[in-house]
Amino acid sequence: EAGVAQSPRYKIIEKRQSVAFWCNPISGHATLYWYQQILGQGPKLLIQFQNNGVVDDSQLPKDRFSAERLKGVDSTLKIQPAKLEDSAVYLCASSSWNQPQHFGDGTRLSIL
């Protein structure tokens, strides 16, 4: 089966600019997650979707981060405006009910 697809793989922007990441989960996986992994740390959950509804966004900095999964399949994560501390790898994962999460290879974001 095809894995979780993410794009772009790398992105370099200046602070205060906007950026968007895209994720295509494994076919049939109802649950989709976005994680932020800062260098030297483990991934931190930003937001979790069940189909097109938000289950948990308690750790999402809502003043600058937004995410959507309009049709319950693909998802986009946006940062506007970006800050230096947003430099990280953004990982998307998906799972079917009560099954382990499968991760994509992430988007590495560098803020100048």
Added chain:
Amino acid sequence: TQLLEQSPQFLSIQEGENLTVYCNSSSVFSSLQWYRQEPGEGPVLLVTVVTGGEVKKLKRLTFQFGDARKDSSLHITAAQPGDTGLYLCAGNSGGGADGLTFGKGTHLIIQP
């Protein structure tokens, strides 16, 4: 906030040696997972432990879940250079579809 503390953070040993990585928390988890992550890639699931006291083996890797479901360990026997990578433990406090809480990881280098 649930935290998972991993130790050691860095470990460099010679090929053929044994090692143990620890994952500790003050919180109870319904399940705990171990992932391995290579540079530029997403985490890949190694094992899930669910029952207190459970022991699972994956070739030369032995995983144990503490009796109280607050801690876990990963033991590698006769380490090989191919075992080099970042090992992450992650806990799930609720149902199977919940987002994961990750530790900071253990960077393991096996020198030939």
